[in-house]
Amino acid sequence: MIELELLIEDAGWEILPGLEALCQRAFAAGAGVEQAEGLVSLLLSDDEELLHLNARFRDKDKTTDVLSFPAHEMDRPLLGDIAVALGVASRDAAARNISLEDHLTHLLIHGYLHLLGHDHEVPEEAAEMEALEIKALASLGISNPYEID
Known part of the structure; x- marks a missing residue:
């Protein structure tokens, strides 16, 4: 199970109803395709901070739009920190x-x-990471973000 520590630095994020529940669902979907347990510290901020x-x-x-900072193994149960910029997003x-x-x-x-070590710097890794994202999003009824209309 993923525990969430949420810090909302930009009040503009409050336009999303049920924001904390939305974040919890996203991390649960991620954990559904790549199992992990621990704490994720999430900063919802602005473009300037990112x-x-x-x-x-x-x-x-x-x-x-998003930055991830994986925690060191000895910092467990912390998996790491994620920051998202409202304007760019x-x-x-x-x-x-x-x-x-x-x-x-x-x-x-x-x-x-x-946070779990996936990356997209080389095509093979990018394809693997995108496939996991697509599967996690599909579990929530969200379409493939990589399909070009």
Whole structure:
């Protein structure tokens, strides 16, 4: 079971009804395809904070939608930290013509898989990670985000 520690830094996230339950469902779906137990610390913030985190920890001077920071084994039961930017996530959802709820769910599953060691730097790893995301999203009735219309 995934325990959630939720910090909402940008009040704009409150537009999503049942936000904590939505996050719990996303992590449960992720755990349904890649089993793990532990604590995930989730920061729902703004573009500026993710710009800062991306620059500080990844040496990338740009904002991004989601960042994952896996915990070290000795920090268990903490699996790691995930941060999501409201502005980027909202713009991406609108551009893809999907709801912010569905997009956030995808970002959380994506971040969760990163915490477990999955990555998408090489095509084979990307295909494996995307397949897990698609399966987890399908379990919630959410369509494949990688299909191009």
